[in-house]
Amino acid sequence: MYGNAVATTYCFSTVGGGTENIENSWPGTAPVAYLKSVDDPYDNVSPRHRWRFVWSRKQLDHKLGSWVQGKLRGVKVTQRGVSPRIVAAQVVGTRGVTDVTGPDLRTRLGLYDTWAYFIAIKSGQRQPPPPTTTPGGGVADGGQTAASAAVALVVRLLHLERPRQLVLSGSISPRPKHVTVQHLVRGQWKPLGRGRTDRLGRYAMLMPRAGLYRVLANGAVGPTTRIR
Numbered sequence: 001m002y003g004n005a006v007a008t009t010y011c012f013s014t015v016g017g018g019t020e021n022i023e024n025s026w027p028g029t030a031p032v033a034y035l036k037s038v039d040d041p042y043d044n045v046s047p048r049h050r051w052r053f054v055w056s057r058k059q060l061d062h063k064l065g066s067w068v069q070g071k072l073r074g075v076k077v078t079q080r081g082v083s084p085r086i087v088a089a090q091v092v093g094t095r096g097v098t099d100v101t102g103p104d105l106r107t108r109l110g111l112y113d114t115w116a117y118f119i120a121i122k123s124g125q126r127q128p129p130p131p132t133t134t135p136g137g138g139v140a141d142g143g144q145t146a147a148s149a150a151v152a153l154v155v156r157l158l159h160l161e162r163p164r165q166l167v168l169s170g171s172i173s174p175r176p177k178h179v180t181v182q183h184l185v186r187g188q189w190k191p192l193g194r195g196r197t198d199r200l201g202r203y204a205m206l207m208p209r210a211g212l213y214r215v216l217a218n219g220a221v222g223p224t225t226r227i228r
Contacts, residue, residue: 014043018037020085021037021081022035024085027103037081067100068091070094075090085114087102088101102114119218120173121217123169124170125225126169165206170215171197178197179217180215184213213226
């Protein structure tokens, strides 16, 4: 009971660590005094306490369907609730933007919940000029510090001595300060080191040898990239 009326309650298997206000769970619903966000410290026993879906841009474009105007650029969350679940978002295309609710986005993509983040990681091989970062090292930006100057010098020497550098590069959105690099060794991913991103979320790192690599950032895993 709440006051003199029977309370409306809701059941669910997993809350991810906290419930959400009713008006954020079903946008357009009026707030209810007793249906407010509360923490649930025991939820981590659920097999869906944490989850992840990995799609290519083409796959995500296909799933979003008619919401994509032109070619898909990404999904931008514009409003979060208390928990913080997605209340409103935008599907951004080259020809326009489509506004959607968090529950609609969950249904369209088959997500387990609206407590979700969209992280885009691009990786590839290229041979850029400085600035470049090395796993575990500083930014080679022309020498603002002794450490960065040393890295820049190494980059330039490698450029002179080896016509082809083994460089893993790409971008991450939203931008993290650091990325972690892993190297596939005998079927297992081994940590190699860390690198920094610039203000646009771009990174470029020298790899020690040819092989399969990937980057981790914002709790997400990037695609496997072959460096030759």
